[in-house]
Amino acid sequence: MPQRTYAVIGLGAIGLGMAQSLLRAGLKTIGCNRGPRPLETFAANGGQTTHNPAEAAARADVLFLAVVNAAQAEDVLFGQGGAARAMQAGDLVVNCVTVKPAFAVDMERRLAELGLLYLDAPVSGGPAQSAAGKLSIMASGSPEAFARAETGLKAVAAVVHRLGDEAGKGSAMKVVNQLLAGTHIAAAAEAMALGLRMGLDAGDVYKVITSAAANSWMFETRMKHVVSGDYTPLSAVDIFVKDLGIVSETTREQAMPAPLAAAALQQFVAAQARGLGREADAAVIKTFPGIELPRKKD
Secondary structure: OOOOEEEEEEOOOHHHHHHHHHHOOOEEEEEEEEEEEEHHHHHHOEEEEEEEEEHHHHOOOOOOOOEOOOOHHHHHOOOHHHHHHHHOOEEEEEEOOOHHHHHHHHHHHHHHHHOOOOEEEEOOOHHHHHHOOEEEEEEEEOOHHHHHHHHHHHHHEEEEEOOOOOOOOHHHHHHHHHHHHHHHHHHHHHHHHHHHOOOOOHHHHHHHOOOOOOOOHHHHHHHHHHOOOOOOOEHHHHHHHHHHHOOOOOOHOOOOHHHHHHHHHHHHHHHHHHOOOOEHHHHHHHOOOOOOOOOOOO
16 A cells, blocks of 8 residues: 655644654655744755645645644635645545534534545644654544544554544543643642742742642643743643633533633633733733742843
């Protein structure tokens, strides 16, 4: 069987690492991105590049979609990007974007009408995990989609959770994950802010909590930004406004109260309203009054 060609559309914090992991596994990989800098990085490592989603899709058997949101996914596949109609019958779209479960279900249906396979496969993990090929993937889709995706998934993920034979379950699980992730970040920022308000040193708070029962992965990774005073975005405030917005819509549709997620969403919206949307999501701590945050060292 001839070797498959893979394409990754969206070479951001997660997509670039995925493309590099595919390439490192010896798989023929095309990187597609609007901005030039990630393309230059990928090309320097031996990858093929293009700005055109339809061109990438036409050359690929398996297309990983790693753009920012559902609107971009829609545009890449069915809008100006034209990727779906450029693919051949039997080709596969692996959607790694956080979207509402209903969007994933509809995407599977629309691609099936074109003879294409779809895997609902949102990811968890940051840029470091992506670069190392150690993402966690929450996936659902047909057995045929899983079979075609298997080699690529092994290259980009440490674990693939197989959650069902239809699209939607993967995205539903990501909603659960993002509810926890967003509330954990907001709670971590609130706790650090309280410590600072009481005159504690940020480094001391970080050292004690990361060795205590109250620690969480989000506290450990996000409060590093606060201690260092460096809010360079890996995952931005804007991302959690989007993702917790999806959580809010989903819980409303399910007629289920989610007061902690709602409160976390308002904290991120407040940070966004202060012009912090493109800063690291830990910048939600800047919404708390009466605290002096550590400054970034030169």
